[in-house]
Structures are given as structure tokens and as C-alpha cells.
Amino acid sequence: MNKNLFKISPGYEEIMPAEYLDLINDGPYGKNYGVDDLGTFKELLEEHPLCAGCGLALSMRLILASLPNPEDTIIVGSTGCSALAFPQVAVQNIHSLFGNQNAVATGLKRALKLRFPDKIKDVVVVAGDGATVDIGLDMVMHSWFRKENITTIMLDNEAYANTGGQESGMSQEKAVLNMAPTGKKFPKIALPEVAQAAGCAYVGEVSPLQAKRLGKMVRNAILIAREIGPTYLQLYSPCPTNYKFKSNETMQKIKDRVKDGTFKVKEYITPEAEQFLAGIEEGKK
Amino acid sequence: MAEKTWIRMSGLGGQGVITCAHILATAANQEGKESTVNPFFGAEKRLAPAESYVRISSEVIHERGEILKPDIIMIFHPHVITLGKCYTMPFYEGLQPGGNVIINSDQPLAISKEDLEKLNQMQAKVFYVSATQIASEVGGTELSTNMAMLGALLGVAKVVSFDAVKFAVQDRFGGKNFVASGSTAALDDVMKSKFAKVTQLIEKNMNVVEEASKRVEEYQL
Amino acid sequence: MIEQKVMDPQQLFFEAERQEVFITGSEIVKEAVKRANVDIAISYPITPQSESMHLVGDLYAEGYVKEYFRGESEFAVMSEVIGAAMAGVRVFTATGGQGALRAFENFPNWSGSRLPLVCAFMTRGLNAPLSIQPDTLEMAFMLDTGMIILHAEAAQDIYDMLLKAFIIAEKTDVHIPVGVFMDGFFVTHTRDKVKITPAEFKLPPYEPYSSPIPVMDMENVPFRHMRDPFVMKSNFISYAAHASWQQEVLAAAERSRRYIQQYLGGLVEKENENADILIITSGTAVSQSQEAIAMAQQEGIDVGLVKIKCIRPFPTAEIQQLAANAKAIIVPEFNRVGWMCRELKSVIEDNTKVVGGPRVFGGMTMPPEMILDEIRRCTQ
Numbered sequence: 053m054n055k056n057l058f059k060i061s062p063g064y065e066e067i068m069p070a071e072y073l074d075l076i077n078d079g080p081y082g083k084n085y086g087v088d089d090l091g092t093f094k095e096l097l098e099e100h101p102l103c104a105g106c107g108l109a110l111s112m113r114l115i116l117a118s119l120p121n122p123e124d125t126i127i128v129g130s131t132g133c134s135a136l137a138f139p140q141v142a143v144q145n146i147h148s149l150f151g152n153q154n155a156v157a158t159g160l161k162r163a164l165k166l167r168f169p170d171k172i173k174d175v176v177v178v179a180g181d182g183a184t185v186d187i188g189l190d191m192v193m194h195s196w197f198r199k200e201n202i203t204t205i206m207l208d209n210e211a212y213a214n215t216g217g218q219e220s221g222m223s224q225e226k227a228v229l230n231m232a233p234t235g236k237k238f239p240k241i242a243l244p245e246v247a248q249a250a251g252c253a254y255v256g257e258v259s260p261l262q263a264k265r266l267g268k269m270v271r272n273a274i275l276i277a278r279e280i281g282p283t284y285l286q287l288y289s290p291c292p293t294n295y296k297f298k299s300n301e302t303m304q305k306i307k308d309r310v311k312d313g314t315f316k317v318k319e320y321i322t323p324e325a326e327q328f329l330a331g332i333e334e335g336k337k
Numbered sequence: 338m339a340e341k342t343w344i345r346m347s348g349l350g351g352q353g354v355i356t357c358a359h360i361l362a363t364a365a366n367q368e369g370k371e372s373t374v375n376p377f378f379g380a381e382k383r384l385a386p387a388e389s390y391v392r393i394s395s396e397v398i399h400e401r402g403e404i405l406k407p408d409i410i411m412i413f414h415p416h417v418i419t420l421g422k423c424y425t426m427p428f429y430e431g432l433q434p435g436g437n438v439i440i441n442s443d444q445p446l447a448i449s450k451e452d453l454e455k456l457n458q459m460q461a462k463v464f465y466v467s468a469t470q471i472a473s474e475v476g477g478t479e480l481s482t483n484m485a486m487l488g489a490l491l492g493v494a495k496v497v498s499f500d501a502v503k504f505a506v507q508d509r510f511g512g513k514n515f516v517a518s519g520s521t522a523a524l525d526d527v528m529k530s531k532f533a534k535v536t537q538l539i540e541k542n543m544n545v546v547e548e549a550s551k552r553v554e555e556y557q558l
Numbered sequence: 559m560i561e562q563k564v565m566d567p568q569q570l571f572f573e574a575e576r577q578e579v580f581i582t583g584s585e586i587v588k589e590a591v592k593r594a595n596v597d598i599a600i601s602y603p604i605t606p607q608s609e610s611m612h613l614v615g616d617l618y619a620e621g622y623v624k625e626y627f628r629g630e631s632e633f634a635v636m637s638e639v640i641g642a643a644m645a646g647v648r649v650f651t652a653t654g655g656q657g658a659l660r661a662f663e664n665f666p667n668w669s670g671s672r673l674p675l676v677c678a679f680m681t682r683g684l685n686a687p688l689s690i691q692p693d694t695l696e697m698a699f700m701l702d703t704g705m706i707i708l709h710a711e712a713a714q715d716i717y718d719m720l721l722k723a724f725i726i727a728e729k730t731d732v733h734i735p736v737g738v739f740m741d742g743f744f745v746t747h748t749r750d751k752v753k754i755t756p757a758e759f760k761l762p763p764y765e766p767y768s769s770p771i772p773v774m775d776m777e778n779v780p781f782r783h784m785r786d787p788f789v790m791k792s793n794f795i796s797y798a799a800h801a802s803w804q805q806e807v808l809a810a811a812e813r814s815r816r817y818i819q820q821y822l823g824g825l826v827e828k829e830n831e832n833a834d835i836l837i838i839t840s841g842t843a844v845s846q847s848q849e850a851i852a853m854a855q856q857e858g859i860d861v862g863l864v865k866i867k868c869i870r871p872f873p874t875a876e877i878q879q880l881a882a883n884a885k886a887i888i889v890p891e892f893n894r895v896g897w898m899c900r901e902l903k904s905v906i907e908d909n910t911k912v913v914g915g916p917r918v919f920g921g922m923t924m925p926p927e928m929i930l931d932e933i934r935r936c937t938q
Contacts, residue, residue, distance in 0.1 A: 053777055053778075053780075054777070057777070057778060057779055058780075123776065124776050125776065126774050126776055128641070141780075142780045143776065143780050144772070144774050144775075144780045146641070146774055148640050148671070149663055149664065149667055152633070152634070152640070152664070155629070155633075155634040155635075155637035155640075155641065156637050156640050156641035156644070157641055158638050159598070159600070159637070159638035159640060159641025159642035159643070159645070159649075160641030160644060160645045162598060162625050162627075162641075162642060163597065163641065163643075163644075163645030163646065163647040163649075164645045164775060166597055166598070166624050166625055166647055167646060167647060167766070167775065168775070190630055190634065191633075191637070194629075194634065359749060362749055363580060363749075366580050366751070373749060374748065375743060375744065375748035375749065376743075376747055377691075399845040399846070399849050400845060400846060400848075400849045400923075400926060401712070401741075401744040401748060401842045401845045401846065401923060402743070402744050402842070402846075402922070403923050405923065405925050
């Protein structure tokens with residue numbers, strides 16, 4: 053994006069909303085900020101309508117702070133809690149239908165490649181676990197099989213939270229949720245393993261508890277998707293509302309899961325992607 | 338009044354019914370007549386029933402879809418009659434008075450007395466032609482059965498000229514990308530592989546057409 | 559890419575020389591897309607549509623279309639085209655029958671998102687047991703998706719409607735999708751004569767910034783849409799936005815009327831429209847009616863014909879005027895439910911004179927004699 057585009061014409065400074073002015077003066081466009089810089093710049097997400105203590109909201113903030121190229125990033129979302137926050141994000145965002153996010157992202161990325169052959173346009177899918185692993189799984193996987201240059205990020209709160217806490221494919225076995233009144237009958241779906249088998253060049257599992265690691269992984273996933281192939285990140289983002297814990301216990305929940313071995317930070321990278329990242333590091337020196 | 342000839346072709350998938358219809362219609366158009374052609378088939382499978390309809394007229398043709406009142410019925414395979422592999426039952430349903438039926442078979446089929454009587458009442462004429470045999474003998478491949486049927490048609494009724502058919506065969510196989518269906522395209526490649534050169538293909542097919550036109554025989558009802 | 563010269567639409571549609579070719583409906587789709595300057599085409603097989611998108615694939619291989627691939631299902635394809643259109647390119651796809659219904663959720667979304675997509679629908683029966691044969695039932699479902707709906711009668715319509723659809727869809731004050739419907743097999747697989755323009759000329763490219771809503775390319779200001787998302791209904795604004803947006807999509811279709819008039823010469827075509835008995839219908843039913851009218855004429859019965867080319871927006875005023883003096887209106891249809899009859903009855907003042915039928919469904923053609931029987935009944 054040409055930065056002149058969002059500059060305010062002289063004389064209009066006073067009538068533009070304060071958050072817009074903040075974005076222009078202290079926003080992250082073209083600045084190469086990361087998680088470490090949070091608190092020093094105007095974030096892309098302006099407030100949000102999600103619940104207090106929402107793990108997903110925290111993950112979103114960290115994702116947005118880690119975009120390597122926010123001025124040329126388009127985020128494709130899906131129906132769910134995160135869709136409620138995206139209209140308040142200062143990068144372009146598409147919310148089309150429930151589950152079609154990777155299909156929309158495919159068309160978008162291919163069309164942007166046609167229109168801007170010499171420019172980087174990152175297409176990042178950010179959707180919930182229901183959208184990714186249940187209703188949209190065929191389109192998620194086919195975008196991987198087709199080697200689309202897109203990043204897929206799942207905000208995994210282990211339930212359909214926006215509709216009132218129903219079981220999803222990512223809920224843990226035996227979890228008692230709506231539509232699973234006697235407990236879930238099958239294990240949490242191993243989507244990271246599926247992603248590896250389906251051809252993702254980079255796959256990661258992380259949570260906002262490991263904020264810096266999350267930031268680095270988001271960055272890796274987007275950079276690799278540009279050049280090498282599809283990437284997948286799964287961010288465990290607990291839901292206080294539907295899992296019925298206090299809003300200040302979100303981090304503790306993740307810690308508990310780390311402790312009992314049901315959540316672990318994992319990273320998988322193909323040799324080709326690894327070489328590519330090493331090349332970038334080399335270039336920096 | 339428009340001079341119309343409505344032709345219904347019934348056969349089995351893979352026999353070239355649809356291609357035959359396209360060649361005939363192209364030939365009719367080449368001669369300045371109006372013609373449309375459309376196929377009907379279910380799943381694209383060999384040996385499944387396949388029909389194609391050719392309308393030839395001196396005036397613009399509006400009517401679409403299957404031909405319900407044919408002047409000529411061409412039966413590409415005995416199973417159309419004996420196993421009922423056909424969209425119309427009995428096979429002569431809708432045949433116009435004085436119409437023709439051309440059947441590909443080496444010998445007369447066991448058609449019921451009742452059916453034969455009805456055909457007789459309609460003043461229909463029934464013809465047999467060993468189209469598959471002629472295709473093998475003259476064309477060197479059973480895939481030319483459809484061309485033999487086309488020849489038989491010309492032997493029975495001069496709906497188009499041999500020259501126009503030759504033009505249409507050239508148009509069909511002579512390089513221009515023809516489209517009927519994915520499966521037909523696959524069969525085309527098989528067909529082309531049978532002949533070293535396209536010109537040879539056209540020549541042999543025309544020989545089949547001419548031979549079949551001579552060998553079609555009327556069956557006395 | 560193959561070099562083609564851009565020609566002004568008006569000139570391409572009405573002034574360019576035309577050559578007559580004898581090809582199938584599927585091949586006509588190819589010829590239209592070849593001249594439409596399409597950036598991306600996305601396909602998925604379903605009979606009787608498949609051949610047309612094979613051929614569009616050939617256009618990609620030949621260098622007439624910039625990007626092409628087979629998606630994983632109709633639902634996915636109709637979403638993939640959303641992404642492409644939102645990124646600001648010209649997109650084409652096609653489906654039909656069960657495929658259209660599989661993808662259905664996307665269609666109101668296309669309209670609501672103001673995407674100028676052009677989709678060819680090759681109609682097919684929807685019943686169980688499974689059918690691949692012609693039937694226009696799916697059009698009943700499509701009527702209220704917000705799309706512009708054109709119905710081709712035969713070969714020539716496919717060519718003209720498809721090319722013109724892009725130009726109508728992309729007008730800034732329209733900018734909604736156009737579905738060009740054609741009856742499966744009867745039209746898609748029929749080889750017929752059609753007049754086409756030279757392949758060296760194509761339509762001007764799509765201009766992404768003619769879109770009335772922002773293009774999703776991060777080349778315009780990424781603004782915060784709202785304080786609360788629309789779906790929350792937490793304040794009056796979100797309610798008002800939904801209500802006004804639905805009206806805006808309908809208004810966009812209304813605004814397309816003048817372009818349909820300009821490019822297609824109107825929403826209807828008519829012949830002998832002052833006759834006491836009128837046949838009003840669309841698609842292949844028009845062709846069959848032509849034959850029936852010729853037969854009726856030999857019996858000394860005078861029958862007029864109205865062919866509806868554009869079903870959304872509906873030619874309400876035209877139909878009301880044409881129907882005013884008719885004594886009987888016959889509506890032959892290739893479907894069981896009689897959606898065209900419903901449409902007509904909803905706008906014709908004295909709708910007791912509307913005869914619903916004949917209706918043929920399940921894949922058979924409609925014998926002109928069936929329509930003739932109806933005509934004879936109307937004279938009694």
C-alpha cells in the first residue's frame with residue numbers, strides 16, 4: 053500500500069477520528085514491529101467486542117503485532133468470535149461465510165498475484181477451530197494440497213464459542229459441552245499432523261502464554277507461505293465464558309494444560325522452508 | 338411447408354452415435370440446409386444407452402430435445418431392441434407413417450410378430466446392414482461402425498450427398514477441435530491412433546460409408 | 559498470453575462483423591469467454607456443464623485466460639471466485655443443477671458483497687433418484703438470491719448474454735452478479751448455428767476501482783468499519799445497515815434495467831403480441847412454443863409469443879402491459895413447480911387468465927403438440 057493513500061489531506065486533521073490519527077502517527081505500517089514492541093505503537097486492533105479474559109482476543113493482538121507486512125496484508129476470517137473483532141482491525145479483512153475462508157483466500161491470493169506480480173501481498177487466514185477443522189476442513193486441506201501461498205491460523209478455543217459453547221472437533225475427548233451432553237466421544241483432531249501430511253511447509257502449535265514464540269512463529273509462517281508453500285499455525289486460546297473459568301485465569305489454564313501434558317509448543321518445518329528462513333537470517337547480517 | 342427429416346439414432350455408448358449425428362448435421366449444413374443435432378445420454382459409460390437426434394429442414398428449426406416423431410430411426414446395436422437399451426419403448430415409438438428403420442445386425446432380429454405387424458400397418462420399411470462387420474472389413478476397426486450406419490442411411494434415403502459427408506468427416510477429424518464429451522475425446526484419440534494419417538482415416542471412413550450404402554438391405558415385413 | 563485487441567463493448571456487440579459457426583452450446587461458452595478478457599476461471603465438473611469448463615481450461619492453456627484451476631467442490635469454487643472478485647479481477651465460473659444447490663449459500667453472499675461475477679448455469683433435474691437430465695427447477699431457488707438472472711433460449715443467446723453479462727454486472731451502479739441460465743442438453747449439447755465476432759477482439763479489462771465497495775487489495779485505506787460488527791445487532795446502526803443494504807442490492811438490480819435495455823434490447827422479446835392468446839415463457843420452452851404456434855397457425859388459431867430474457871429484475875411493467883388485452887396466457891415450463899407461472903400470476907392484474915402449463919420435467923422434451931392442445935383449449 054502506498055503510504056500516501058492514508059495520509060490525511062491538510063485541513064482534515066481535526067475531523068478525523070482520534071484512532072485514525074493514532075494509526076497514521078504511531079501505527080505499525082512499514083515499521084517492522086513485533087511482539088516486543090507492544091505498548092510502544094498504536095495497535096491494528098481498536099478495542100474489541102470479545103469477552104473479558106478471552107484467549108482468542110489475546111492471540112489476535114499478538115498475531116496482528118507480528119505481521120511482517122501489515123500495509124500489504126489481507127486477512128480472511130470466518131464466522132465465529134474472531135469475526136466480531138475483525139471489523140475493528142486496520143488491515144483489510146474478508147468475512148464471507150462459515151467455513152469457506154481457505155477457498156476465499158485461494159481466489160484472493162491468486163488474483164492478487166495477477167494484479168501485483170512484483171509486490172508482496174500476504175494473505176492470512178485467521179479462523180476458529182470449528183471453521184477450520186469442522187465445517188471448512190475440506191477447503192482448508194485442499195488449499196494445502198494445492199500448495200496455495202497462504203497462511204492458515206486457527207484460533208483454537210476448543211469449542212463453538214460464538215454459538216454458545218458447543219463441542220467442536222478440537223474439543224478434548226470427554227469434554228462435556230453443549231451437543232456433547234455425556235462428553236465428547238472422540239479425541240481432539242490432530243490437525244497439525246494432518247497439515248504436515250497435506251503438504252504444509254511449516255506447522256506450529258503455540259499459545260499466547262509463549263507470546264514471543266508466537267510472534268516469531270506467525271512471522272515464520274507468513275514468510276514461508278510467500279515463497280515456499282502453505283503454512284499452518286494452531287493457537288491454543290482458552291475460552292473463559294464457555295469453559296466457565298474466571299477471566300483472569302486464562303493464562304493459568306494454559307499453564308495447567310502444559311503441566312498435564314495436553315498442550316505443548318511444537319514446530320515442524322520442511323528442509324526447504326528451513327533453508328529459506330536461514331537465507332533470510334543471512335540477508336539480515 | 339418446410340421439408341423436414343427428423344432422424345433418431347439409438348445405440349450404445351462408445352459406438353459413435355453422437356459423432357455420427359454430428360457428422361450428418363454438419364453435412365446437411367454444408368449443403369445449405371438447416372440442421373441441429375443434440376445427444377441424450379445418461380452416465381458417460383461405454384455400452385450404456387446413448388441417443389442422438391438430427392433435425393434437417395429447409396427452414397429454421399426451433400424444436401429442441403429428443404425427437405419424438407422421427408422419420409428415420411437408426412439402431413446401432415441389436416441390444417437396443419433385444420435388451421431395450423433405448424430411451425423409447427418400443428424402439429419404433431413415434432415413427433411417422435412410411436418411415437424407415439435401419440438396424441445394425443448380421444441377421445434379422447427376433448422381433449415379435451406384434452411389433453412387425455404394427456410396423457407393417459405404419460407402412461414402415463425395415464432395413465438391415467452388417468455395419469460392424471463392414472467397419473471391420475473395410476475400415477479395419479469396429480470404431481467405424483457409426484460410419485457404416487451413416488452409409489446405410491445414405492443407401493436408404495439421400496438426406497445428404499457423399500461429398501457433404503466427406504466434408505463433414507474432414508471437419509470432424511481433420512484437426513479442428515471437436516467437442517462432444519470427455520469420454521468421446523478419449524475415444525477420438527484411440528480412433529486417430531488406428532490410422533497413421535488423418536487423410537487415411539478420412540479415406541477409409543469414406544470407403545466404409547460407400548460400402549455400407551450398397552450393402553444395406555430391405556427386410557420384407 | 560495471446561494478444562487480442564480491446565474493442566469498445568458497444569462496438570463489439572453491435573458493429574463488429576460476425577461469422578456464422580455451427581457449434582454446441584458448450585463451445586459457444588468457450589467462444590464468449592475467449593472474447594471476454596477473463597482473468598480467472600475456476601471449474602468443477604457436473605454434467606451438463608463440464609464440457610464448457612473443459613473448454614475454458616483450454617483457453618487458459620492457449621493463453622486467453624490468465625488463471626484457471628479445478629476447485630474441490632461447487633461450494634468451494636463459488637467461494638474461490640469470491641476471493642478472486644474481491645481482489646479486483648474479472649472472474650467466470652459455471653455450474654448447474656445439484657452443483658448450484660450445493661453452492662447455494664454463496665449466491666446471496668455474492669450479491670450482498672456486490673461482486674460482478676458472471677456464472678453460467680446449465681440447468682439439470684434436482685430430484686431423487688439422481689438425474690442429469692434437463693429441468694429448470696433450480697431457477698426457482700435462484701430467484702431471490704439478489705443476482706441478475708438471464709435465461710438463454712438457444713445458441714445465439716448464450717454468446718450474446720454471456721459477453722453482455724460482464725459489462726452489465728460491472729457497471730458501478732449495478733455491480734452485482736449475473737447468472738446466465740441455459741437449459742442443460744437442450745441448449746448446452748445442441749449443435750446449432752451462431753454468429754460470433756472475430757477472436758482477435760476482446761472486451762476492455764475489468765476496472766477494479768469501479769467497484770462501489772473497497773477492493774480487498776490493501777491499495778486503499780484500511781478503515782475500521784464500525785465499533786460493533788453488524789452481526790451483533792447491538793445497536794440501531796447494525797439493524798439499519800442490514801435493512802438498507804438488502805434494499806441497496808435490490809436497487810442495484812433495478813438500476814440494471816437500463817443497461818439490459820441498452821445491451822439486450824429489453825427484458826422481453828415479443829412476436830404478434832396483440833393476439834388473443836399469448837404464450838409467455840423463457841428458455842427452451844420458447845423454442846418449443848415457436849413450433850406449437852406454427853402448428854396453431856395452420857389450424858387458423860392466432861397466437862402471440864413473449865420470450866422473457868431477464869427474470870431478475872422481472873419485466874413487471876412489460877408483462878402487465880402485454881397481458882392487459884390478452885384473453886388467455888399460456889405458460890409452458892420445463893419444471894414441476896411452475897415458477898414462471900407464479901411470477902406471472904404475481905404481476906398480472908387479472909391472473910385468472912393465466913394457464914399454468916404444460917409442464918414437462920424429469921428430462922423429457924416438451925412436444926409442441928402438448929402446447930398446441932393447451933392453445934386449442936383456450937379457444938373454446
